[in-house]
Amino acid sequence: MVDMETLVSLCKRRGFVFQSSEIYGGINGFWDFGPVGCELKRRVKDNWWRTMVQWREDVVGLDTSIIAHPQTWVASGHVEAFSDPMVDCKKCKKRFRLDEITTKVCPECGGELTDPKKFNLMFQTHVGATQDAESIAYLRPETCQSIFTEFKNVQTVSRLKIPFGIAQIGKAFRNEITPRNFIFRSREFEQMELEFFCHPKESKKWYEYWVQSRYDWFLSIGVRKENLRLRPHAKDELAHYASGCTDVEFQMPFGWSELEGIADRGNFDLSQHAKFSGKDLDYYNEETKERFIPAVVETSVGVDRTCLALMIDAYHEEEVKGEKRVVMRFHPSIAPYQAAVFPLSGKLREPAVKLEKELRKYFTADYDEAGSIGKRYRRHDEIGTPYCITYDFQSEEDHAVTVRNRDTMQQDRVAVDQLVRYLSDKFVG
Ligand code: GAP
Numbered sequence: 001m002v003d004m005e006t007l008v009s010l011c012k013r014r015g016f017v018f019q020s021s022e023i024y025g026g027i028n029g030f031w032d033f034g035p036v037g038c039e040l041k042r043r044v045k046d047n048w049w050r051t052m053v054q055w056r057e058d059v060v061g062l063d064t065s066i067i068a069h070p071q072t073w074v075a076s077g078h079v080e081a082f083s084d085p086m087v088d089c090k091k092c093k094k095r096f097r098l099d100e101i102t103t104k105v106c107p108e109c110g111g112e113l114t115d116p117k118k119f120n121l122m123f124q125t126h127v128g129a130t131q132d133a134e135s136i137a138y139l140r141p142e143t144c145q146s147i148f149t150e151f152k153n154v155q156t157v158s159r160l161k162i163p164f165g166i167a168q169i170g171k172a173f174r175n176e177i178t179p180r181n182f183i184f185r186s187r188e189f190e191q192m193e194l195e196f197f198c199h200p201k202e203s204k205k206w207y208e209y210w211v212q213s214r215y216d217w218f219l220s221i222g223v224r225k226e227n228l229r230l231r232p233h234a235k236d237e238l239a240h241y242a243s244g245c246t247d248v249e250f251q252m253p254f255g256w257s258e259l260e261g262i263a264d265r266g267n268f269d270l271s272q273h274a275k276f277s278g279k280d281l282d283y284y285n286e287e288t289k290e291r292f293i294p295a296v297v298e299t300s301v302g303v304d305r306t307c308l309a310l311m312i313d314a315y316h317e318e319e320v321k322g323e324k325r326v327v328m329r330f331h332p333s334i335a336p337y338q339a340a341v342f343p344l345s346g347k348l349r350e351p352a353v354k355l356e357k358e359l360r361k362y363f364t365a366d367y368d369e370a371g372s373i374g375k376r377y378r379r380h381d382e383i384g385t386p387y388c389i390t391y392d393f394q395s396e397e398d399h400a401v402t403v404r405n406r407d408t409m410q411q412d413r414v415a416v417d418q419l420v421r422y423l424s425d426k427f428v429g
Contacts, residue, residue, distance in 0.1 A: 001251075001253055001312065002253065002312055002315040002317075003253055004181065004182060004253050004254070006315075007182070007311060007312065007315060008182055010315075010326070010382060011037065011182075011311070013382075014034075014036055014379070014382050014383050015034035015035045015036040015037065015383075016033070016034055016036050016037035016040065016311065016383075017031050017032065017033055017034065017037045017182070017183060018031070018032045018033075018034055019031065019032070020032050028179055028187075029176060029179030029185075029186050029187035029188070030186060030187055030188055031182075031183050031186055031304070036336045036337075036383045037307070037336075039336035039337065039364060040307055040310070040311075040330075040334065040335075040336045041190075041303055041304075041307055043333070043334045043335070043336065043364070044221070044303055044306050044307060044310070044334055045169050045190075045192065045303060047221055047333060047334060048169070048192045048217070048301070049061070049167070049169065049192075051217055051220075052165075052167045052192075052194055053167050056165075058160065058163065058164045058165060059164065059165035059166070059167050059194065059196075060154060060158050060160065060164070060165075060166055060167070061166070061167050061168065062146070062147060062150060062154060062166050062167065062168045063168065063169075063170065064143070064146035064147070064150060064168065064170070065146070066139055066140050066170070066171060066173075067125070067127065067137050067138070067139065067140070068137075068138075068140060068145065068146055068149065069149075070136060070137050070138060071276055071277070072145050072146070072149060072273075073122065073138050073141075073145070074276060075272045075273050075275070075276035075277070076145050076269070076272065076273075077272070078120075078122055078138075078141060079120070079122075079138075082120060082121050082122060082141060083118040083119055083120045083121060084097050084098070084099070084118075084119055084121060084177055085097070085098040085099070085116040085117070085118060085119070086098060086116065086117060086118075086119045086177050087101070087113040087114050087115070087116050087117070088113065088114045088117075089106035089108065089109060089111045089112070089113055089114075090111055090112045090113070090114060091106065091109055091110075091111025091112065092106060092108055092109040092111055094106065094108050094109075095177060096113075096177070096178065097177045097178055098116045100178060119175075119177060120175075121141060121174045121175050121176065121177075122138040122139070122141050122173075122174070122175065123138065123139040123173045123174075123175050123187075124136055124137070124138055125137055125138070125139065139173035140170075140171075140172055140173065141172055141173060141174050142172050142191060142193070142300070143168045143169070143170045143171075143172055143191045143193050144168070144191075144193045144195055144269075144298060144300065145269075146168070147166045147168055147193065147195045148195065148269045148270055148273050148281075148296075149273055149277075150166070151166070151197070151270060151273075151281055152279070152280075152281055154166055155197075155283070161285075162197055162198055162199060162283055162285070162294055163196065163197065163198035163199070163202065163206060164196070164197060165194050165195060165196035165197065166194070166195050166197075167192070167193070167194045167195075168192075168193055169190065169191070169192045169193075169303070170190065170191065171188060171189070171190055171191075172188075172189055172190070172191050173187060173188050173189075174187060174189075175187055181252070181254055181257075182308065183304040183305070183307065183308050184252065184254075184257065184304075184305055184308055186304060189302055189303070189304045189305075190302065190303035190304060191300060191301065191302055191303065192300075192301050192302075192303060193298065193299065193300045193301075194210075194298065194299045194300075195269075195296050195297075195298055196210065196296065196297045196298070196299075197283070197294040197295070197296055198294060198295055198296075198297065199292070199294070199295065200266070200267065200292065200294070200295040202295075203243070203264050203266070203295035203296075203297055204243075204244070204264065206264075206297045207244050207262065207263075207264040207297045210262050210297050210299050211230060211246045211262045214248055214260055214262055214299050214301070215228070215230055215248055218248060218250075218259070218306075218309075220333075221310065221331055221333060221334050222310070222313070222314070222329075222330065222331025222333070222334065223250065223309060223310065223313050224313055226251075227250055227251040227309075227312075227313055228248065228249070228250055228251075229248075229249050229251075229256065230246050230247070230248060230249070231246065231247045231249050231256075232244070232245070232246045233245040233246065233247070239263075239265075239268075241265060241266050241268035242263050242264060242265050242266065242268075243264045243266060244263065244264040245261060245262065245263040245264070246261070246262050246263075247259075247260065247261050247262075248260040248261075248262070248301075250305075250309040250312075250313075252308070252309070252312060253312065257305075258305075259301060259302065259305050259306055259309055260299065260300060260301035260302070261298075261299075261300050261301075262297070262298065262299045262300075263297070263298045263300075264295070264296075264297050265295070265296045265297070265298055266295050266296070267293040267294060267295050267296065268296075269296055270293050270294060270296065271293055274293070281293060310330065310334060311328065314328040314329045314330045314384055315328060315329075316328070316329050320409070325378070325381060326378075326381060326382050327381045327382070327384070327406060327407070328381070328382060328383060328384030329384065329406070329407060330384035330386075332386045332426065332427045333427070335364075335384045335385060335386050336364065336383055336384065336385075337364050337365060337366045337380070337383065337384075337385045338363040338364050338365065338385070338386060338387065338423070338427065339359055339363050339364075339365045339366075339385065339386070339387045339388070339389060339423060340365065340366040340367065340368055340376070340380050340385045340387075340388045340389065341353075341355055341356040341359065341365065341366075341367050341368075341388075341389045341390075341391065342367075342368055342369065342373060342376050342388060342389065342390045342391065343369050343390075343391050344373065344390055344391065344392040344393065345393070346369060348391050348392070348393070348395070348396075349369065351391055351395070351396070352367070352369070352391040353367065355389070355391060355401070355416065355419075358420070359389075359419070359420070359423070362420055362423075362424065363423060363427075366380070366385065368380070373390060376388070377404065380406070381406060384406070385406060386405070386406045386407075386426070387403055387404070387405065387406065387423060387426065388403070388404045388406070389401050389402070389403050389404075389419070390402045390404070395416070398413075399415060399416050399417070400413050400414060400415045400416060401413070401414060401416060401419065402414075403419075403422065403423075
């Protein structure tokens with residue numbers, strides 16, 4: 001398995017991920033996705049959205065604001081309880097999460113530690129011109145709370161009947177005490193969350209359904225089975241309102257780690273928001289004349305963590321003719337670029353660009369004319385482009401191009417007018 005240092009260096013060199021604000025010395029816990037990384041991220045999000053919303057009749061989407069009414073976070077319990085106990089070193093002033101240290105003295109310098117203090121992980125800001133206790137607001141630490149507060153609006157306009165879900169992709173912020181492991185634990189990240197509302201009697205059934213279906217999704221985007229596992233939470237790990245929770249975990253270089261949590265949350269969230277807002281968040285079933293607060297099954301996955309898992313899983317080194325070849329073996333459905341077009345010589349730019357433009361209508365495509373063909377292959381192997389297409393002098397005569405397969409390195413000669421069909425078949429198959 002690739003070590004983190006090698007991966008972080010590849011990410012920088014090839015434009016997957018940069019340290020945020022690098023020219024100012026960086027800012028801990030924040031990352032920028034470069035031209036290749038943002039394509040990967042976008043494809044992961046598109047894939048999730050297609051699976052969870054576009055292909056389903058029982059789920060609709062939502063895109064809510066990052067800052068919500070501060071009462072939201074009182075009702076959800078975050079103002080009171082979204083905190084980690086932490087200790088400070090009296091000597092070197094470093095701060096640690098209590099659950100992450102095993103010694104009673106500072107793990108850095110051996111100094112004396114303070115008593116544990118609660119540290120709320122929500123970022124605070126002020127809304128409006130005055131900065132006082134009244135104007136405090138929070139950057140959301142998870143995207144799901146606005147799904148609950150918009151439940152009634154969405155249900156009314158979409159006229160969906162229970163069971164149904166509301167999905168959202170968006171940024172979340174947590175002032176993590178110890179951001180670490182590259183993009184695994186950062187202070188700004190993206191979540192893809194689904195809240196699935198059902199009759200309380202059916203929540204166990206839906207919980208089991210979603211655990212399986214989320215596990216299958218990771219396999220469908222190419223995560224290797226041996227690196228993926230489901231870990232049901234023990235009773236003492238569960239939040240008091242939850243009756244079940246399972247993590248989808250991935251084997252990272254630093255151990256098995258959570259990518260996604262699936263939880264049967266009962267009706268806790270809707271009940272809390274009904275209580276704090278004084279608004280009715282019940283659901284009325286016209287057929288059975290039953291009125292009840294729906295139960296919720298949640299699926300919550302981090303985009304950044306998924307990208308990290310995909311990159312670790314895809315990383316592959318091999319020796320070809322005495323030289324090291326690094327290949328990112330991304331599944332074609334999430335590869336940042338699906339195809340790249342190379343003119344053999346600068347003289348062939350015009351027809352090669354024309355071909356690239358045509359391919360861009362159907363695929364994510366790149367164009368590269370810098371350096372030898374070998375160098376261009378190496379670059380595209382390292383960003384995981386499944387098919388590289390070379391337009392050569394012969395192409396002018398036979399109207400065909402050479403298509404090179406990233407994994408097998410085999411080359412096919414394909415007629416230009418058959419190329420879209422040829423590639424489409426590869427991506428489907
Ligand atoms: N609404 C439930 C919720 O937010 P969570 O387990 O705290 O649950 C869900 O977060 C997912 O969000 C995690 O499984 C992880 O993928 C991602 N996530 C959470 N904190 C993160 C962080 N600091 N950096 C990157 N991703 C994070």
